[in-house]
Amino acid sequence: MDVEEMKKNADFLINTMKGMDIHGSATVNVRYKNMVNFAKVYGITDPKYVGSEEQGIIACHAFANYFTIKAIYKLLLGVKLNQNGKERGIMLDPGKLLHAGNRYNWEGCVDVKPGDKLIVTGKCIDVRLVEKNMMLFTDFLVNVKNQDNEPVCNITISAGFRKGGY
Amino acid sequence: MVRMSDLKVGQMIKNEFKGITRDLLKQYAKASGDTNPIHINEVVAKRAGLKGVIAHGLLSFGFITKLFEDFLEHGKYGKIIDIGVQMRGMVRCGDLLVTEATIEKIEGKRVQYDIIQTTFTNVDIKDNDGNLVKQFEAGERGYISEKDIERGLVKTKEVSEGILTYRERVATPGKAIIELYE
Numbered sequence: 011m012d013v014e015e016m017k018k019n020a021d022f023l024i025n026t027m028k029g030m031d032i033h034g035s036a037t038v039n040v041r042y043k044n045m046v047n048f049a050k051v052y053g054i055t056d057p058k059y060v061g062s063e064e065q066g067i068i069a070c071h072a073f074a075n076y077f078t079i080k081a082i083y084k085l086l087l088g089v090k091l092n093q094n095g096k097e098r099g100i101m102l103d104p105g106k107l108l109h110a111g112n113r114y115n116w117e118g119c120v121d122v123k124p125g126d127k128l129i130v131t132g133k134c135i136d137v138r139l140v141e142k143n144m145m146l147f148t149d150f151l152v153n154v155k156n157q158d159n160e161p162v163c164n165i166t167i168s169a170g171f172r173k174g175g176y
Numbered sequence: 177m178v179r180m181s182d183l184k185v186g187q188m189i190k191n192e193f194k195g196i197t198r199d200l201l202k203q204y205a206k207a208s209g210d211t212n213p214i215h216i217n218e219v220v221a222k223r224a225g226l227k228g229v230i231a232h233g234l235l236s237f238g239f240i241t242k243l244f245e246d247f248l249e250h251g252k253y254g255k256i257i258d259i260g261v262q263m264r265g266m267v268r269c270g271d272l273l274v275t276e277a278t279i280e281k282i283e284g285k286r287v288q289y290d291i292i293q294t295t296f297t298n299v300d301i302k303d304n305d306g307n308l309v310k311q312f313e314a315g316e317r318g319y320i321s322e323k324d325i326e327r328g329l330v331k332t333k334e335v336s337e338g339i340l341t342y343r344e345r346v347a348t349p350g351k352a353i354i355e356l357y358e
Binding site: 044047048051052053054056058059070071072074075076078079080083105108109110111112114115116117168 | 195206207208209210224233234238239241245251256258263
């Protein structure tokens with residue numbers, strides 16, 4: 011793909027996606043086992059996060075990674091766009107995707123517990139092309155709420171697409 | 177016990193993790209659902225030009241949340257409000273991952289930290305005559321680039337077996353805000 015085509019594709023994505031609500035939502039069923047396995051990766055031993063199911067536990071903060079990945083795989087990679095009559099995804103080659111950054115905000119949020127059913131929705135808040143290296147950067151705001159519509163976490167995911175990836 | 181009156185700008189908290197292995201990456205992939213093969217499959221990672229598997233960017237993030245959870249004794253003295261990071265450098269198996277958070281600002285009961293996550297990657301150990309005593313994965317596979325050398329990231333230090341060459345690189349800078357209860 012030449013530079014002109016990349017610029018055209020970048021313009022299309024900037025004009026189409028900036029401010030766009032991502033269609034649909036992803037559901038994440040939280041299981042006790044997932045939460046404990048996640049905490050164990052980090053060697054967490056506090057019973058608040060890895061205690062028995064009967065005692066009751068909450069998710070460690072790193073567990074936010076779990077729903078971030080679900081958001082990326084189920085929501086963002088599933089976006090279908092129409093460019094000149096042809097259907098395409100946000101990226102043309104997932105191998106060119108770089109996870110550039112993440113911001114998690116838990117202000118006013120409730121804990122995640124086993125049995126929770128999390129609803130993940132997203133919005134594209136920015137798309138920009140860095141012409142120096144032809145990297146296309148996108149920022150997505152992802153809201154995560156539980157089955158009672160209580161906020162669980164608000165995440166900003168920054169992703170970069172290398173040449174040929176958009 | 178953590179109280180507002182004990183905290184001052186410039187104070188630092190820190191954790192170190194030396195256990196990044198291929199098994200841990202597989203364990204994380206399974207736990208997180210991030211099964212991108214560049215993290216768990218050598219062949220795919222090499223085909224992607226990475227010279228070997230790299231750690232998940234979000235795996236490192238978990239050591240930042242753990243640092244604050246431990247500091248706040250798991251919610252006993254306060255809560256985590258916000259953490260934002262940029263993923264700048266790849267983390268490899270065998271790396272020492274050091275997470276440091278330094279107080280930048282204190283406003284009311286909120287404390288803002290500047291976060292730096294640094295990787296220490298061992299390359300090799302040579303004796304005083306320059307003979308190779310031990311080579312690490314980074315040396316064998318050529319993880320260290322010319323750019324790393326130009327940027328002054330490759331350093332040496334004396335260890336018991338000889339002179340250790342290693343790379344010290346910031347992998348994940350970021351910011352965090354916590355709120356204390358008193």
